[in-house]
Amino acid sequence: xxxxxxxxxxxxxxxxxxxxxxxxxxxxxxxxxxxxxxxxxxxxxxxxxxxxxxxxxxxxxxxxxxxxxxxxxxxxxxxxxxxxxxxxxxxxxxxxxxxxxxxxxxxxxxxxxxxxxxxxxxxxxxxxxxxxxxxxxxxxxxxxxxxxxxxxxxxxxxxxxxxxxxxxxxxxxxxxxxxxxxxxxxxxxxxxxxxxxxxxxxxxxxxxxxxxxxxxxxxxxxxxxxxxxxxxxxxxxxxxxxxxxxxxxxxxxxxxxxxxxxxxxxxxxxxxxxxxxxxxxxxxxxxxxxxxxxxxxxxxxxxxxxxxxxxxxxxxxxxxxxxxxxxxxxxxxxxxxxxxxxxxxxxxxxxxxxxxxxxxxxxxxxxxxxxxxxxxxxxxxxxxxxxxxxxxxxxxxxxxxxxxxxxxxxxxxxxxxxxxxxxxxxxxxxxxxxxxxxxxxxxxxxxxxxxxxxxxxxxxxxxxxxxxxxxxxxxxxxxxxxxxxxxxxxxxxxxxxxxxxxxxxxxxxxxxxxxxxxxxxxxxxx
Amino acid sequence: xxxxxxxxxxxxxxxxxxxxxxxxxxxxxxxxxxxxxxxxxxxxxxxxxxxxxxxxxxxxxxxxxxxxxxxxxxxxxxxxxxxxxxxxxxxxxxxxxxxxxxxxxxxxxxxxxxxxxxxxxxxxxxxxxxxxxxxxxxxxxxxxxxxxxxxxxxxxxxxxxxxxxxxxxxxxxxxxxxxxxxxxxxxxxxxxxxxxxxxxxxxxxxxxxxxxxxxxxxxxxxxxxxxxxxxxxxxxxxxxxxxxxxxxxxxxxxxxxxxxxx
Numbered sequence: 001x002x003x004x005x006x007x008x009x010x011x012x013x014x015x016x017x018x019x020x021x022x023x024x025x026x027x028x029x030x031x032x033x034x035x036x037x038x039x040x041x042x043x044x045x046x047x048x049x050x051x052x053x054x055x056x057x058x059x060x061x062x063x064x065x066x067x068x069x070x071x072x073x074x075x076x077x078x079x080x081x082x083x084x085x086x087x088x089x090x091x092x093x094x095x096x097x098x099x100x101x102x103x104x105x106x107x108x109x110x111x112x113x114x115x116x117x118x119x120x121x122x123x124x125x126x127x128x129x130x131x132x133x134x135x136x137x138x139x140x141x142x143x144x145x146x147x148x149x150x151x152x153x154x155x156x157x158x159x160x161x162x163x164x165x166x167x168x169x170x171x172x173x174x175x176x177x178x179x180x181x182x183x184x185x186x187x188x189x190x191x192x193x194x195x196x197x198x199x200x201x202x203x204x205x206x207x208x209x210x211x212x213x214x215x216x217x218x219x220x221x222x223x224x225x226x227x228x229x230x231x232x233x234x235x236x237x238x239x240x241x242x243x244x245x246x247x248x249x250x251x252x253x254x255x256x257x258x259x260x261x262x263x264x265x266x267x268x269x270x271x272x273x274x275x276x277x278x279x280x281x282x283x284x285x286x287x288x289x290x291x292x293x294x295x296x297x298x299x300x301x302x303x304x305x306x307x308x309x310x311x312x313x314x315x316x317x318x319x320x321x322x323x324x325x326x327x328x329x330x331x332x333x334x335x336x337x338x339x340x341x342x343x344x345x346x347x348x349x350x351x352x353x354x355x356x357x358x359x360x361x362x363x364x365x366x367x368x369x370x371x372x373x374x375x376x377x378x379x380x381x382x383x384x385x386x387x388x389x390x391x392x393x394x395x396x397x398x399x400x401x402x403x404x405x406x407x408x409x410x411x412x413x414x415x416x417x418x419x420x421x422x423x424x425x426x427x428x429x430x431x432x433x434x435x436x437x438x439x440x441x442x443x444x445x446x447x448x449x450x451x452x453x454x455x456x457x458x459x460x461x462x463x464x465x466x467x468x469x470x471x472x473x474x475x476x477x478x479x480x481x482x483x484x485x486x487x488x489x490x491x492x493x494x495x496x497x498x499x500x501x502x503x504x505x506x507x508x509x510x511x512x513x514x515x516x517x518x519x520x521x522x523x524x525x526x
Numbered sequence: 527x528x529x530x531x532x533x534x535x536x537x538x539x540x541x542x543x544x545x546x547x548x549x550x551x552x553x554x555x556x557x558x559x560x561x562x563x564x565x566x567x568x569x570x571x572x573x574x575x576x577x578x579x580x581x582x583x584x585x586x587x588x589x590x591x592x593x594x595x596x597x598x599x600x601x602x603x604x605x606x607x608x609x610x611x612x613x614x615x616x617x618x619x620x621x622x623x624x625x626x627x628x629x630x631x632x633x634x635x636x637x638x639x640x641x642x643x644x645x646x647x648x649x650x651x652x653x654x655x656x657x658x659x660x661x662x663x664x665x666x667x668x669x670x671x672x673x674x675x676x677x678x679x680x681x682x683x684x685x686x687x688x689x690x691x692x693x694x695x696x697x698x699x700x701x702x703x704x705x706x707x708x709x710x711x712x713x714x715x716x717x718x719x720x721x722x723x724x725x726x727x728x729x730x731x732x733x734x735x736x737x738x739x740x741x742x743x744x745x746x747x748x749x750x751x752x753x754x755x756x757x758x759x760x761x762x763x764x765x766x767x768x769x770x771x772x773x774x775x776x777x778x779x780x781x782x783x784x785x786x787x788x
Contacts, residue, residue: 001668002660009648404644407598409633409661519598523644
């Protein structure tokens with residue numbers, strides 16, 4: 001009882017414990033804010049990484065595998081699977097409107113099935129918008145334009161179908177969709193959206209031609225790929241000019257910078273992976289078995305279309321992808337047994353989750369998050385030493401009080417508990433207010449960020465010639481349009497308990513010193 | 527001064543023997559590498575309800591004797607063939623108490639009054655007085671008796687003329703008032719033995735006299751045994767019996783004053 005009374009009185013009548021509480025407030029808030037922002041960053045990044053590959057990918061690179069329709073049908077019959085889609089992945093060259101040629105990762109997809117398995121529709125950039133992006137205060141985003149609305153809607157639908165009508169015939173022609181950063185034609189504004197550049201291209205005769213680089217409007221670009229034969233040997237380069245139907249933003253710069261989505265049928269034809277009748281050469285283990293006059297005519301065989309991957313989306317978006325991965329293995333084993341010799345064996349094919357596919361990126365961000373947290377936790381550990389130093393000083397100051405308590409019959413444990421309880425009280429106050437401060441900052445972090453940037457602009461314009469850029473989290477640098485943040489209850493609880501434990505740890509040694517004080521020496525202390 | 531409200535009968539029943547019995551008490555302090563003997567085989571008996579003053583010069587071991595009897599310190603272990611020191615309280619050797627029993631002894635059987643009051647500056651007068659019962663009864667025991675204990679503390683402080691000072695902090699009180707609060711604190715748990723270490727040593731003569739009046743009233747009305755340490759013969763004269771402590775030994779007769787001019 002007396003411990004509660006003394007804790008209350010010491011806490012409200014001294015400045016030093018309030019300073020210790022303030023230190024705990026700041027340390028707790030700092031760790032929680034860092035963890036929330038980095039956690040949000042990691043979450044956004046992983047979601048972005050998941051957005052265009054589904055939950056599980058079954059792949060046999062380069063030459064691909066046949067009968068994928070059968071595999072997709074088997075997969076979609078399973079209750080764990082929501083949808084499956086075919087995909088071809090290869091590398092190629094893309095010639096841009098300014099005649100630069102860049103290396104790209106080409107993904108051949110069917111618009112409909114790809115949308116069912118991934119967030120493709122959300123990733124398509126050019127589409128009509130009802131409301132501006134959070135930071136687009138001046139409504140500078142061209143997608144908000146009412147006059148462009150019908151055209152943008154058409155561009156969006158073309159992008160979804162990966163096809164657009166031929167201007168002459170009106171027939172749908174296969175098209176491609178570029179990552180937003182592939183041509184570096186789109187200028188990323190400070191509010192997080194894109195504005196098309198107008199490129200000034202110097203000509204050989206000294207003239208300068210201005211190119212309108214809003215590519216989905218009328219650009220057609222040349223795509224070059226190298227098909228492989230059934231043995232994986234490269235064949236002649238195939239070039240095809242395809243119109244650009246739209247552009248996409250996945251949220252991952254690397255993907256947006258180097259990925260081109262192409263109509264699956266078109267890419268299959270370019271890579272010689274479409275269904276076709278082919279001449280099959282007779283084979284024999286004995287090279288002298290056939291003489292020219294005896295050599296049989298090559299047989300015309302039906303060869304089914306091939307893809308390099310099948311993407312699978314699980315029915316329960318919150319279920320661990322590992323469960324679906326295991327199920328896909330079983331389904332693929334049945335599929336391989338049905339088509340012996342025509343598709344890769346169950347143990348050869350690569351079946352990976354979206355986490356496996358993005359492991360390098362996710363692990364890197366996890367490591368960064370961990371590293372930042374460790375650094376901040378170490379910094380926060382100063383609170384332990386602060387509490388320790390303050391308590392040590394207070395116990396020296398209160399030595400006589402300790403002697404009096406012992407003279408009145410307080411036990412050693414009782415005296416120790418006065419100080420441990422006091423540390424706990426400082427921890428409770430510090431962690432509670434630290435948690436509230438962190439919650440207030442994290443939930444309003446974008447507004448605070450905007451306020452800081454606005455202050456920088458105003459100060460710059462007032463004191464110097466131009467605005468100062470005080471954007472810490474510049475959307476032009478980071479792919480996300482807003483500062484990501486996510487307070488998870490368990491993380492908050494962990495940090496708050498950590499703050500509490502830190503205070504008790506800091507109080508532990510001083511409390512033990514107080515408990516071990518000799519009552520007579522304490523009473524005689526000057 | 528109003529009459530004190532005693533929780534126990536005004537006169538404690540006198541037992542067959544002394545309430546406190548001290549035998550062969552030795553105490554040596556160690557200062558660096560040097561042993562400084564303070565008490566050299568003190569023998570002392572306190573009868574129940576008796577007021578005994580220990581008179582001695584500064585450094586004679588008066589306070590040490592008080593601390594040992596009050597269970598704040600331990601006597602020397604027997605050595606060099608010396609008999610084991612004994613401090614018996616109501617027939618039981620305090621040295622045999624466990625740490626827990628010693629805590630209970632200090633909170634229930636002994637009340638300390640110090641020269642410098644030793645009130646806790648952050649607590650109000652009332653809270654300072656209630657500190658003893660809080661320690662003695664623990665959280666739940668105290669809460670169960672809270673109303674009664676607070677009423678008793680108010681009565682006690684009222685009896686000492688401090689009824690209008692209950693919410694004051696010690697810093698807002700005079701020296702005499704502080705010492706009266708300290709006496710009230712010592713009496714709250716109604717101890718059988720009151721140990722007062724120079725209770726008037728920090729007060730002027732007039733205020734000190736009033737404090738002695740309070741102590742005398744306490745003893746008269748509550749029947750407590752009181753051991754008071756002082757170096758002032760006039761103050762010691764208020765006690766029933768005066769014991770002289772000279773160089774750590776109890777002497778029957780006071781030391782004679784040195785001849786003039788020596």
